[in-house]
Amino acid sequence: MRELVFATNNQHKTQEVRNLLLNDYKVLNLNDIGCTTDIPETGSTFAENATLKSSYVTEHYQLDCFADDSGLEIEALNQEPGIFSARYSGVKDDQVNLNLVLQKMEGQANRKARFRTVISLMRGTENFLFEGIINGTILERPIGTQGFGYDPIFVPDGYNQTFAEMSMEQKNQISHRALAMKKLISFLKEQKPV
Incomplete structure (x- = not known):
């Protein structure tokens, strides 16, 4: 089985991706390869940050x-928190960041939002980009205990549950990361190993 490194220490993300690539690749994360460097995300877009990593x-x-x-x-927040989603409040704390979003959204009639993922795949010296977007609505209060980040306040269009109310399997069918991963997986299956 071929190995691919997923440049993350986030165990939730790693598990989501391992489930998606279960039979095709052994997915390693930064811990698995002994990378303890905090890779700087100094880009101004999702694509730049993904490529840096x-x-x-x-x-x-x-x-x-x-x-x-x-x-x-x-x-309604001019596309915030955007690239600062993980540290919107100035700290990497899901609950603190979620509370800040809810505070800023108080009284807002426009609750439209979207989750966006950009994946950068480096194979040798070549970089390939894959994007996934899911549109939805921001709730006024959190609902659900699954998932992480802003999942408890995001209801995807066409659904009546937050990401945090869905099982990992349900979320993996429709999430922004899953959509980008499906594009990556299709690409990998069409390629010969380098």
């Missing part, structure tokens, strides 16, 4: 690597 691993570990950058974009 994937190219770092490929350059320093000589392994094919993919990385994602994801975030919540809320129309």
Whole structure:
């Protein structure tokens, strides 16, 4: 089975992706390859941040690597928190960040939002980008205990449950990361190993 590095230490993300690539690849994360560097995300877009992470691993570990950058974009907040989703409040604390969003959304009639993921795949010196977007609505209070991040306040269009009320299997069918991963998986299946 071929190995691919997913440039993350986030166990939730790693497990989501392992479930999606179960029979095709052994997915390793940064812990698995011994990478303890906090790879800087200094880009101004999701694509730039994803590429910074994937190219770092490929350059320093000589392994094919993919990385994602994801975030919540809320129309009424000028697409915030965007690339700052994981540290919107200034700290990497899901609950604190979620509370800040709810506070900023108080009294807002426009609750439209979307989750966006961009995946950068580095194979040798080539970079390939894959994007997934899911539109939805921001609730006034959190509902559900599954998932992570902003999942308890996001209801995808066409559904009546938040991401945090869905099982991982349900979420993996429709999430922004799953949509981008499906594009990545299709691409990988069409390619010959490098």
